[in-house]
């Protein structure tokens with residue numbers, strides 16, 4: 141930035157380019173089609189203000205040493221700052237990332253990645269005009285979500301189904317329509333915070349229903365529920381604690397016993413199952429997750445669960461249960477405010493189709509990733525590291541080793557299950573792990589990794605095979621840059 145001509149602080153500041161000059165540089169002209177004129181002017185002002193501050197500080201520091209800044213140099217710096225401002229704004233945009241963390245249902249990274257069929261359905265069947273509320277046979281108005289609802293009925297054995305924006309909305313709606321302003325009995329052990337701002341008691345209380353807590357944190361008996369019923373009681377609620385487990389001296393009544401108690405007192409029995417598996421996932425080590433069909437068979441009147449946890453679909457709140465109850469919810473004005481859009485229906489429909497076909501474990505990414513054995517991941521990681529070795533020069537200093545470790549289910553599901561995996565540990569001479577993590581995070585596409593003991597670790601469980609190639613290129617580029 142410095143040249144050694146005579147120093148005159150005021151003269152130097154006068155050399156700063158104007159907004160107009162900056163807009164007419166190659167950088168300004170090049171950015172214009174993407175930014176549009178108004179935004180480009182705003183970015184240019186910010187860039188020039190930054191430059192002015194820096195120049196002012198430098199002039200103040202080095203006035204006696206006879207330092208000057210030429211107009212050309214300042215214009216170059218201004219262009220660089222303009223580009224940086226634009227890039228910084230774009231970084232806050234939502235975009236695709238490679239999830240190399242091994243956290244399968246990663247809430248911050250969009251929970252469940254959609255299946256190929258669900259992606260295709262969004263782009264080809266839903267993005268334009270579609271039959272959202274149109275009945276093909278009659279050419280008249282149809283019911284939105286009919287097909288997805290029918291599939292849910294088939295999968296759970298419930299009489300009826302309804303789809304809203306997410307499971308928190310579903311719980312709120314169920315209590316508003318079916319319980320408020322009456323009382324809802326809930327075990328103290330189930331008044332939990334599920335993460336992502338969902339505190340069971342907060343949302344439930346907002347509905348206008350009154351929560352009647354029974355039992356203790358670790359033990360609640362059927363008789364505790366029975367004793368709490370009175371004339372105002374409308375409902376017994378069971379909440380799956382999701383990301384939270386009490387182990388040891390615990391007790392809670394069987395779902396079928398609670399159903400019997402509720403019905404003998406003329407009450408509704410509602411279960412918020414949370415992640416809610418449609419098929420038994422015990423084979424994947426997930427034996428604690430409620431299977432929705434089993435709850436329906438045990439006599440639960442209405443069950444809610446998320447679309448983007450173990451179901452592996454888009455964000456949605458799924459409500460299944462008795463036909464008369466579902467119709468009451470459907471006819472409530474609040475349903476209109478919580479309904480989902482055509483993109484969500486398209487993705488959900490395809491996700492449910494895979495479950496009905498019996499191909500969910502192969503087709504649905506979340507389930508496929510969870511089903512991957514340690515041996516499979518080990519084999520992929522070994523091949524990946526050989527390919528990386530071929531691409532990366534010895535003198536880059538990039539080292540890698542393969543160690544045993546654990547993946548995470550995530551999304552508040554199966555908190556005690558850590559599927560065995562292998563991890564690729566990356567280290568580089570004179571380059572701290574946090575800097576490598578940052579490099580990967582800011583690459584294109586961003587690669588999100590875990591840091592363990594100040595080292596970057598990669599778990600290929602959550603990386604698809606096509607993303608492996610991109611990851612390889614990004615690591616090779618990094619290594620090459622470090623050898624230059």
Ligand SMILES: *Cc1c(COP(=O)(O)O)cnc(C)c1O
Nearest residue numbers: 306307308380382413414415446
């Ligand atoms: C995750 C979860 C919710 C919230 O679901 P969203 O779809 O994120 O709104 C509610 N209840 C339970 C039991 C959960 O596990």
